[in-house]
Amino acid sequence: MAQRLHIAFATSELVPYVKTGGLADVSAALPKALTKLGHKVTVFVPRYGAIPYPPGEFVGSVHVPVDAVHRSAGYYVARPAKGLQVVFVEHPPFFERPQLYGAGNHDYADNRLRFAFFSRAVVEYFRSRGERPHVFHAHDWQTALLPVYLKAFYWSDPTLHRCPTVFTIHNLAYQGHFPADTVGVLGLPWNLGTRDALEYHGGVSYMKGGILFSEGLTTVSPQYAREIQTPEMGYGFEGILRSRSADLEGILNGVDYEDWDPKTDPHIARNYSAEDLSGKAECKADLLRAFALPVEPDMPVVGIISRLVHQKGFDVVVGSWWDLLERPLRMVVLGTGEPDVQDGFRRLAERAPDRFAVRFAYDSALAHKIEAGADLFLMPSRFEPCGLTQMYSLRYGTVPVVRSTGGLVDTVEPYDARRDRGTGFRFDHADGTGLVWALDEALAAYREREAWQRLVKRGMAKDFSWERSARAYVGAFRRAMAKV
Ligand code: ADP
Ligand code: GLC
Numbered sequence: 001m002a003q004r005l006h007i008a009f010a011t012s013e014l015v016p017y018v019k020t021g022g023l024a025d026v027s028a029a030l031p032k033a034l035t036k037l038g039h040k041v042t043v044f045v046p047r048y049g050a051i052p053y054p055p056g057e058f059v060g061s062v063h064v065p066v067d068a069v070h071r072s073a074g075y076y077v078a079r080p081a082k083g084l085q086v087v088f089v090e091h092p093p094f095f096e097r098p099q100l101y102g103a104g105n106h107d108y109a110d111n112r113l114r115f116a117f118f119s120r121a122v123v124e125y126f127r128s129r130g131e132r133p134h135v136f137h138a139h140d141w142q143t144a145l146l147p148v149y150l151k152a153f154y155w156s157d158p159t160l161h162r163c164p165t166v167f168t169i170h171n172l173a174y175q176g177h178f179p180a181d182t183v184g185v186l187g188l189p190w191n192l193g194t195r196d197a198l199e200y201h202g203g204v205s206y207m208k209g210g211i212l213f214s215e216g217l218t219t220v221s222p223q224y225a226r227e228i229q230t231p232e233m234g235y236g237f238e239g240i241l242r243s244r245s246a247d248l249e250g251i252l253n254g255v256d257y258e259d260w261d262p263k264t265d266p267h268i269a270r271n272y273s274a275e276d277l278s279g280k281a282e283c284k285a286d287l288l289r290a291f292a293l294p295v296e297p298d299m300p301v302v303g304i305i306s307r308l309v310h311q312k313g314f315d316v317v318v319g320s321w322w323d324l325l326e327r328p329l330r331m332v333v334l335g336t337g338e339p340d341v342q343d344g345f346r347r348l349a350e351r352a353p354d355r356f357a358v359r360f361a362y363d364s365a366l367a368h369k370i371e372a373g374a375d376l377f378l379m380p381s382r383f384e385p386c387g388l389t390q391m392y393s394l395r396y397g398t399v400p401v402v403r404s405t406g407g408l409v410d411t412v413e414p415y416d417a418r419r420d421r422g423t424g425f426r427f428d429h430a431d432g433t434g435l436v437w438a439l440d441e442a443l444a445a446y447r448e449r450e451a452w453q454r455l456v457k458r459g460m461a462k463d464f465s466w467e468r469s470a471r472a473y474v475g476a477f478r479r480a481m482a483k484v
Contacts, residue, residue: 005477006040007031008133010122012100012115012142014045014086015259017055020100021307022253022388023139023170026220029256030473033466035083037474042133044122046095046114047076047088055088062128064091066117067185073121089121112178115206116186119146127159135477136165141176144210145186148198151213152189164480166473167214169207171385172228172235173311176206200236211240216480217248218473220386221407225250233383249476252410253386254466260371260392267368272397274460277453280372280397287373290366291332291357300446301330302439303374303398305367305389308337308345313380313403313430318344320432325352327443332374333358334366371396376442382430384408390424394459400424401438411464415445415455423459 009031013024031041047055056078064073074090089095094114102108119138123146126133138146147165154160182204183193191197197212198204211217219225227233229242241248258264262280263273269286272279285295287303306312317324318341324331325348333345333356348356359366371377377393379402386407390400394411402408404426415422425445427438446452 003134004038004040005135005474006042006133007034007135007137007477008122008126009041009043009137009139010119010143010146011043011045011139012118014043017045017051018048018100022386025256025388026170026253027139029254029466030470031084032081032256033254033470034473035081036467037470038083039474040083042085042087044087044089044118044125046118047074047090048100049096049098051088056086059087060128061090062121062124064117064121064124065187066120067113067187071117073117073124075125087125089118089125091117091121094118112176112182112185112206115142115176116145119143120149122146123149123154123160127154127157130159132159132161132163135480136163137168137473137477138165138210138214139168140170141174141206141210144176144206144208146210147213147215148188148192148209152192162484164215164484165213166216166218166476166480167210169211169217169219169228169385171311172207172219172233172237173383175200175208175235177201177203178206179203208237208240211237211244214480215247215483216476217241217244218251218476219248220251220253221410222250222252223409224383224385224406227383227406247479249472251469251472251476252407252464253388253391254469255388255391255395255464257395257465260368260395262372262396265368265372267365268372269369272372274397274457277397277456283369283372284375285373287332287369288330290369291359293330293332293357294354296330299328299330300375300443301332301373302376302378302401303370303393304331304333304335304378305370306335306337306379308335308341310338311382311384312337313382314341315344316380316430316432316435317378318348320436321348321351323432323436324348324356327439329376329439329443330355331357332370334361334363334370336360336362371398374398375446376401376439378439379403379408380427380430380435381405381408387411391462391464394423394462394464397456397460399442399455399459401442402426403430403434404428411462415441417445417448417451420451420454421458423455423462
């Protein structure tokens, strides 16, 4: 085997400990896939209030300079599998809180310090132990300062001397945008506050730091890698992303089929497979009961599991309430987010309580039941860096209806009845007309039972396992290592 790598993986979310979105799934599954390829991975996550104390074996604490206050990080290690360690970074003033990023709809006011601290604590873990990983792998704005710290303070450190970083963009829309005084507050060299470095619209952007100071740059689908280099989707970063396009790779996320497979899923009413789909009907009945809807086997059920935020486009769905009421479908919604979208769904459920049902909660077991019990799965995203739930749906024989954007383009092939091809339904315009058009196509196809079964089975046969993507990441790590 080629050289065995030690990858230091810094993330703000991690299944099964803390999750708000797909980053948590990826942070569990990708390291696991990397260890299966023979590499060693140390995953770092803050020890938030939601993670029981002590989360692992205490292995020491270190002073971590971040602002004018003397602060230290405690490190707790768990070893869930061979080659894999999870290091929980403890600093109660920052992380002993009920939520990850904020309370209600407000971000915590000290997020710039919390995640600067976390990023630097990851680096200090290695420096203090005299240990050098081959590469750091940072994710999204929360750990985007990691390569900035490496360049600013550790580039000629005896231990961490010229240690490279691969930075993965899971969502360019969240940028870690903070006031201009942040550079001074963190004690970073003044020139990091300039236009050529972290400066962004009069403040500083941690995301920009990750993009500029990492040797390797990836995002979570090939299509999104192209999109973020355009003015429409680049949030002003399109120029720097284009200037680094040779180092920017779109690597599609995978699915952890140990967690998401109807053959083995412990959360669903009956297991099933493409060879024997009979259990799916039972899962549908179970889902309808869970949402207190009447059980009518032939009426198609549209499932939704999502953060209900602008990105995901559900305002368009609730805006199309009249068209939805007129169609022969049921809809089950699981999600949390914007009050307007929740209100819209609530009104739909009040108008037709026998056909629309909502649960404004975060409920992992119910998410599995929806994947298994629904016939269609709706993702009208305005943008979608990758999206995991459409890939889960495919495996569960639940046909995705998605907007043509980002990873949804790379994972859902449009249905073509004449040629008997494709795995789902796609629409281009993020408006009611596009959405209703695609739903009508899907509802018409649903009535052709035999062709529908073939469509379902084509989706179930798709393989998005992590191995291929993990190999692509190893390639990105090695290229980053070759650069320093
Ligand atoms: P994003 O990361 O943008 O939210 P993804 O599709 O990548 O979108 O990942 C979303 C993940 O979060 C999936 O694992 C999905 O099942 C889960 N999820 C989202 N909302 C809920 C919810 N209300 N209850 C349970 N799981 C949810
Ligand atoms: C982000 C994106 C989502 C992606 C996930 C994991 O939350 O919104 O599309 O699947 O990260 O990479």
